[in-house]
Amino acid sequence: MVLEAVAKVVAERADCAVEDVKPELTFKELSIDSLDTVELLMNLEDMLGIEIELTQKVETVGELVAFIEANCMG
Numbered sequence: 001m002v003l004e005a006v007a008k009v010v011a012e013r014a015d016c017a018v019e020d021v022k023p024e025l026t027f028k029e030l031s032i033d034s035l036d037t038v039e040l041l042m043n044l045e046d047m048l049g050i051e052i053e054l055t056q057k058v059e060t061v062g063e064l065v066a067f068i069e070a071n072c073m074g
Contacts, residue, residue: 003065009043023062
């Protein structure tokens with residue numbers, strides 16, 4: 001569920017197909033900068049109904065999914 005939500009939001013931001021968003025891809029490879037990341041996180045919070053407070057640097061789609069699953073899901 002989290003991976004699907006992240007992939008959808010990332011695909012919209014990166015202007016690519018959802019199936020092209022792989023866990024090993026970095027945000028840099030997807031041309032997503034720090035400003036994009038803030039908007040991406042806000043969209044994810046709305047979509048998942050959670051609050052995401054990043055306490056560590058995440059560089060890949062998979063790292064973001066793992067962080068959300070470990071720290072934000074009840």
